[in-house]
Amino acid sequence: xxxxxxxxxxxxxxxxxxxxxxxxxxxxxxxxxxxxxxxxxxxxxxxxxxxxxxxxxxxxxxxxxxxxxxxxxxxxxxxxxxxxxxxxxxxxxxxxxxxxxxxxxxxxxxxxxxxxxxxxxxxxxxxxxxxxxxxxxxxxxxxxxxxxxxxxxxxxxxxxxxxxxxxxxxxxxxxxxxxxxxxxxxxxxxxxxxxxxxxxxxxxxxxxxxxxxxxxxxxxxxxxxxxxxxxxxxxxxxxxxxxxxxxxxxxxxxxxxxxxxxxxxxxxxxxxxxxxxxxxxxxxxxxxxxxxxxxxxxxxxxxxxxxxxxxxxxxxxxxxxxxxxxxxxxxxxxxxxxxxxxxxxxxxxxxxxxxxxxxxxxxxxxxxxxxxxxxxxxxxxxxxxxxxxxxxxxxxxxxxxxxxxxxxxxxxxxxxxxxxxxxxxxxxxxxxxxxxxxxxxxxxxxxxxxxxxxxxxxxxxxxxxxxxxxxxxxxxxxxxxxxxxxxxxxxxxxxxxxxxxxxxxxxxxxxxxxxxxxxxxxxxxxxxxxxxxxxxxxxxxxxxxxxxxxxxxxxxxxxxxxxxxxxxxxxxxxxxxxxxxxxxxxxxxxxxxxxxxxxxxxx
Numbered sequence: 001x002x003x004x005x006x007x008x009x010x011x012x013x014x015x016x017x018x019x020x021x022x023x024x025x026x027x028x029x030x031x032x033x034x035x036x037x038x039x040x041x042x043x044x045x046x047x048x049x050x051x052x053x054x055x056x057x058x059x060x061x062x063x064x065x066x067x068x069x070x071x072x073x074x075x076x077x078x079x080x081x082x083x084x085x086x087x088x089x090x091x092x093x094x095x096x097x098x099x100x101x102x103x104x105x106x107x108x109x110x111x112x113x114x115x116x117x118x119x120x121x122x123x124x125x126x127x128x129x130x131x132x133x134x135x136x137x138x139x140x141x142x143x144x145x146x147x148x149x150x151x152x153x154x155x156x157x158x159x160x161x162x163x164x165x166x167x168x169x170x171x172x173x174x175x176x177x178x179x180x181x182x183x184x185x186x187x188x189x190x191x192x193x194x195x196x197x198x199x200x201x202x203x204x205x206x207x208x209x210x211x212x213x214x215x216x217x218x219x220x221x222x223x224x225x226x227x228x229x230x231x232x233x234x235x236x237x238x239x240x241x242x243x244x245x246x247x248x249x250x251x252x253x254x255x256x257x258x259x260x261x262x263x264x265x266x267x268x269x270x271x272x273x274x275x276x277x278x279x280x281x282x283x284x285x286x287x288x289x290x291x292x293x294x295x296x297x298x299x300x301x302x303x304x305x306x307x308x309x310x311x312x313x314x315x316x317x318x319x320x321x322x323x324x325x326x327x328x329x330x331x332x333x334x335x336x337x338x339x340x341x342x343x344x345x346x347x348x349x350x351x352x353x354x355x356x357x358x359x360x361x362x363x364x365x366x367x368x369x370x371x372x373x374x375x376x377x378x379x380x381x382x383x384x385x386x387x388x389x390x391x392x393x394x395x396x397x398x399x400x401x402x403x404x405x406x407x408x409x410x411x412x413x414x415x416x417x418x419x420x421x422x423x424x425x426x427x428x429x430x431x432x433x434x435x436x437x438x439x440x441x442x443x444x445x446x447x448x449x450x451x452x453x454x455x456x457x458x459x460x461x462x463x464x465x466x467x468x469x470x471x472x473x474x475x476x477x478x479x480x481x482x483x484x485x486x487x488x489x490x491x492x493x494x495x496x497x498x499x500x501x502x503x504x505x506x507x508x509x510x511x512x513x514x515x516x517x518x519x520x521x522x523x524x525x526x527x528x529x530x531x532x533x534x535x536x537x538x539x540x541x542x543x544x545x546x547x548x549x550x551x552x553x554x555x556x557x558x559x560x561x562x563x564x565x566x567x568x569x570x571x572x573x574x575x576x577x578x579x580x581x582x583x584x585x586x587x588x589x590x591x592x593x594x595x596x597x598x599x600x601x602x603x
Contacts, residue, residue: 011329014336017121018160021113028109029168031102036172038099040180043314045092046306048076048084106169114161121153121339128342133349134413135374143226148342151221152335159332166325170318177315185308189315213265215334220258227251265331349412355432361439361520363424364388365410365552370419372405379405380575383419387568389520390550394563396596397572403556404445406572407523410554411440441519445526445556447506454483455490457509461516469516477512479505522553560597569593 018025058077076084125148181189231238231247238247370383379402387393395403408414409421412428421428428436441461449457458473459465465473470490474480482505486492494500494509501509514522557563564583571579571586571593579591586593 010333010337013340014156014159014329014333015164017117017156017336018113018164020120021116024109024113024116028106028113028165031106031109032165032169033172035099035102035106036169036176038095038102039173039314040176040311042092042095042099043180043307043310045088045095046303046310048303049088107165110165111161113164114157117160118153118157121156122149125149125153125339125342128345131347132345133347134408135348136345138374141222141226143224143229144222145342146225146229147218147222148339150225151218152338155218155332155335156339159329163325163328163332166321167329170321170325174315174318174322177311177318180311181308181315189312212334213261215338217258217261217265218335218338220254220261223254224251224258227254349415349433351432352430356426356430357432357435358423358426359435359438361423361552362389365521366420366422366425367409368420368422370409370416370421372402372409372414372416374405374414378417378575380409380416382576385570385577387552387554389552391567392553392555392565394555394557394566394569395572396557396560396563396569396593398596401572402575403572404525405575407525407554407556410521410523411437411442439519440521440523441514441517442523443507443510443514443525444523447503447510449494449501449506449509451493451496453488453491453493454486454509457494458490458512458516461513462518465516470512473512473516474509476515477508479508479512482508520551522551523556524553525556526558560593560600571596 129145178189227247227250231251238244365385365387367383367385370380371378372380372383383406385393395406397403405414409416410428412431412433415429423431423436423439450460454474455467455470458470458479461473462469471480474483474490483490483492492500494506514524555563555566563569566583568580569583569586570577571591573592579586579593587597
């Protein structure tokens with residue numbers, strides 16, 4: 001594939017973002033065409049002003065004119081200069097007003113197209129991010145993804161509102177003014193067009209470099225967004241470890257490289273203007289010499305000379321504008337390719353074409369010879385497990401044993417590479433994703449709360465939950481009392497990631513959210529890890545009262561005191577279930593569970 005073909009392919013792929021706004025784009029193009037015609041007519045008004053009003057001469061065309069123009073010129077030559085001047089005082093303002101109206105609508109509509117495209121791309125990107133599997137996020141930085149939706153989309157909007165607008169408008173102007181100059185003096189116009197390579201070569205060369213610099217600039221912006229997200233969310237750690245100077249140095253280093261890449265792009269883009277003006281002036285000087293002699297010898301009137309030179313300069317102007325548009329488009333293409341990298345990403349977790357809309361769990365959950373890995377090494381091996389409805393299963397083991405990975409397979413956050421997970425005999429891969437996940441409530445060790453009210457965070461557990469249901473969930477999670485003491489109770493905004501609450505309070509809000517969901521299957525991943533002894537005890541009681549309603553629970557716990565009442569305890573080691581049984585049974589033998597228990601309670 002040639003470089004030109006690739007450029008056109010990438011550019012038309014960029015223009016696909018405009019497709020929903022094609023009606024507005026066509027209408028804007030029509031207004032541009034009309035506005036361009038008025039540009040030519042306005043330029044033609046110079047002829048009677050210069051030849052009949054400002055100089056007492058006749059209008060002399062350099063060659064034969066079409067009949068309707070010949071008659072019009074003859075009429076102008078017969079009128080007194082004062083009559084023509086009065087007419088011009090009416091015609092010129094009218095032309096300016098009409099042209100201004102069309103210019104307004106063309107500019108407004110192009111901005112509508114650009115803003116609508118930007119909104120559409122952001123919507124598509126965010127929808128895609130919601131659709132992608134969890135493994136995608138483990139490989140991408142949050143700041144990088146934010147940069148796609150903000151900075152990259154901005155480049156595309158700029159390419160549409162300015163780049164595409166310039167391509168359409170100035171291409172039309174190039175046609176109109178080239179026609180005018182060819183009609184007046186085709187030989188000289190061809191000489192002027194011969195300077196085109198002097199415009200095209202640097203534009204193409206600089207455009208390629210700007211595209212590379214643009215990609216590097218966007219990558220640095222992603223680095224900046226990532227650093228900002230990390231240090232703002234981790235402000236507590238930064239301060240207690242006195243790392244402000246270190247983080248400032250990191251930020252300055254990335255920001256400096258961002259500045260240098262930007263400056264390199266600006267330098268190359270700015271170079272185009274003086275270079276193209278110089279190249280154009282060389283041809284203009286030669287043409288001025290030739291046409292000037294025609295005026296002196298009477299072959300062409302001064303008015304037509306002025307129109308020709310003005311049209312020639314106007315013909316050169318689109319070259320300059322199209323050069324700048326090309327550079328803007330190169331930046332946008334680099335951004336567009338980055339956006340398409342996400343839009344073309346396929347989620348690993350997909351629904352089957354005939355997926356089942358099953359919303360009930362009646363009998364049992366079965367893990368059949370399940371093997372799972374994130375990358376190269378298996379983190380779970382030969383997992384065979386059967387859990388009946390209403391049972392509470394505790395999962396314990398050293399850190400990194402695969403506990404969280406095991407429960408993450410149940411709602412299909414990931415799929416095993418080998419084996420099956422069945423609910424009531426049906427492979428979870430045959431379920432529709434939303435009905436499957438609606439049967440599972442999760443309280444994870446990572447307490448994800450939103451910068452909203454306590455009510456909104458608890459109500460996130462079930463859409464449309466009533467006030468009474470939210471309050472009841474808070475009471476069952478032993479969160480009601482501290483919520484009522486907050487400045488605005490349930491209407492208190494808790495800050496980013498629940499920053500205004502203590503660790504235990506955040507955990508209890510998350511537990512209330514899971515309780516409100518009222519799902520038949522619960523996953524409690526270190527759900528009491530942030531609670532003090534007193535809170536831990538009451539929340540444990542709340543959990544066991546909740547589980548009495550024939551719910552099935554998977555409890556991952558580091559504190560073995562929280563799992564003693566479980567129906568079955570699984571001990572994981574290096575991704576395998578090495579022991580299973582009740583608390584009493586596992587303590588009665590020489591077991592890993594007993595060693596873990598002794599390590600915790602030795603003191």
